[in-house]
Amino acid sequence: MDRFVARLDELLPDDELIRIAAELTAVPSFTGEESELADAVRLLLVSNGFHAYGQEVQPGRRQTIGLLGPPGRPALLLNGHLDMDPLGRDHPADPFVARRHGDKLYGAGLHNMKSGVAAILAAALAVARSGIVLRRSLLLEFVVGELQGGVGTRFALASGLTADAAVVPEPYSVRRVITRTAGVHKFGLVVRGRTAHTSRHAEGVDAVAVLRQVLDHLDRSDLGLHNPDFPPLPRLQIGGIVAGRGETHELSGISYLADKATALIDIRYPPPFEPDDVAVAVEAAISAVRHNFPDAKITIDNPPEPGFRIGGSAMPPMDVSPNSPIVTDIAALLPEVSDFSVTETGLALPFSYCGNDTTHLSRAGIDCCLFGPRGAGPDTEHHVLISEMRACARTLAALIVHRCA
Missing domain, CATH: 3.40.630.10 (Zn peptidases)
Known part of the structure; x- marks a missing residue:
């Protein structure tokens, strides 16, 4: 040597x-x-x-x-x-x-x-x-x-x-x-509403407005994934938001309510928790507010849509x-x-x-x-x-x- x-x-x-x-x-x-x-x-x-x-x-x-x-x-x-x-x-x-x-x-x-x-x-x-x-x-x-x-x-x-x-x-x-x-949990939080022209705003369901409220709730939620060696985890980061009309988030129709809004989220969490623990905690937090928006469909995409190139492999x-x-x-x-x-x-x-x-x-x-x-x-x-x-x-x-x- x-x-x-x-x-x-x-x-x-x-x-x-x-x-x-x-x-x-x-x-x-x-x-x-x-x-x-x-x-x-x-x-x-x-x-x-x-x-x-x-x-x-x-x-x-x-x-x-x-x-x-x-x-x-x-x-x-x-x-x-x-x-x-x-x-x-x-x-x-x-x-x-x-x-x-x-x-x-x-x-x-x-x-x-x-x-x-x-x-x-x-x-x-x-x-x-x-x-x-x-x-x-x-x-x-x-x-x-x-x-x-x-x-x-x-x-x-x-x-x-x-x-x-x-x-x-x-x-x-x-x-x-x-x-x-830490572990890394990436997913898409998707809200589907109902589009309507701004002149008929009350007839639609604004996916962006619903997504904002759900994200605020999720950000305040205690997911219960704590380890004193890893303060301040769990940490939630919203890395990107896209909204528009239709399943492809068409952006040109800004005179209409968005009927699909997607937030791309990264959660860092400590051992000894596993990906399934995080998925259960996130689902519980979102389920707690779904009833507030009966006319919207709120889903978790894990993995997110392929077009976002985020992938879907769990990284514990x-x-x-x-x-x-x-x-x-x-x-x-x-x-x-x-x-x-x-x-x-x-x-x-x-x-x-x-x-x-x-x-x-x-x-x-x-x-x-x-x-x-x-x-x-x-x-x-x-x-x-x-x-x-x-x-x-x-x-x-x-x-x-x-x-x-």
């Missing part, structure tokens, strides 16, 4: 790591549109001696799997998602062109989580180039749809892919190794010991290969309010954690710290050698 660590500057140069991150940034990969990036990652792996192949998760929607080492159950899995968040209005210009400012690398999707994907790729390439013979294999997963509840990781697990341990380099800083996270909480072997390994290796050290393990608030693919991996019996590069300051979600991306990549490379060689 000491000899490998001494060669990391040669095997994993900064300029190559930054180039990989920039190339990932250059390929837009919004949810449902990840295939081009998956193909680019697969070609990179194949050209560097990896066995790599695509998995078609849905028709025309591909993710990439890579393997290095001998046959048999992999000792280590590195998992990163290819889908990226939608861009906000405040995103810098030229979002798909990576730009360096000191220790910060800016670009769309780098925060969540193309910098983590770059760290995985750079670490794996460094090990492949080192000439070290792996006794057990390394499994790489570059998955789709993490933002939809983890559809890609669930697909990979269902196809039989597994490992002894896994790391998912989500953007919560290399100073943290997180093993306890992860609640794993902070003293697990994979956490111990990372905490020991990080200061050997970088100037960083781990200062938080297990629960790290507010970062543990996240939901991610570790929940699916841990429930499949894989010892796993979150450990990945992050930015700093008020524009954190627009960049990554190169120093953290380097530290993550070097730690993952050392972890591969430690676990697989």
Whole structure:
């Protein structure tokens, strides 16, 4: 291991790591549109001696799997998602062109989580180039749809892919190794009313007005999903509202009452609660006010309509010991290969309010954690710290050698 660590500057140069991150940034990969990036990652792996192949998760929607080492159950899995968040209005210009400012690398999707994907790729390439013979294999997963509840990781697990341990380099800083996270429950709250021209307002049932009142009630409701380790959960967020005429929410007829209104909702909730607990609590809260609106139809869509691209995979909480072997390994290796050290393990608030693919991996019996590069300051979600991306990549490379060689 000491000899490998001494060669990391040669095997994993900064300029190559930054180039990989920039190339990932250059390929837009919004949810449902990840295939081009998956193909680019697969070609990179194949050209560097990896066995790599695509998995078609849905028709025309591909993710990439890579393997290095001998046959048999992999000792280590590195998992990163290819889908990226939608861009906000405040995103810098030229979002798909990576730009360096000191220790910060800016670009769309780098925060969540193309910098983590770059760290995985750079670490794996460094090990492949080192000439070290792996006794057990390394499994790489570059998955789709993490933002939809983890559809890609669930697909990979269902196809039989597994490992002894896994790391998912989500953007919560290399100073943290997180093993306890919230669950994520996404659904659509739909009100169907009756359209009428504004001149005959009293003859209709305004779906927007009903939805507003139901949302106010839901926001005030105590869903009973409490854990003192996770204040202030449960947390309800209304991420989007659309209303209009007909089942497609036609927007042009604003002289008429909307007869369909949909709110897209994200609820974060703590362990030990499960998706069914949340569904029951939400249904009870809404049922308590349905009688107030006898002429409206109020329903819960779980999953929401496919056109919203939210997905429907349940993403329960992860609640794993902070003293697990994979956490111990990372905490020991990080200061050997970088100037960083781990200062938080297990629960790290507010970062543990996240939901991610570790929940699916841990429930499949894989010892796993979150450990990945992050930015700093008020524009954190627009960049990554190169120093953290380097530290993550070097730690993952050392972890591969430690676990697989």
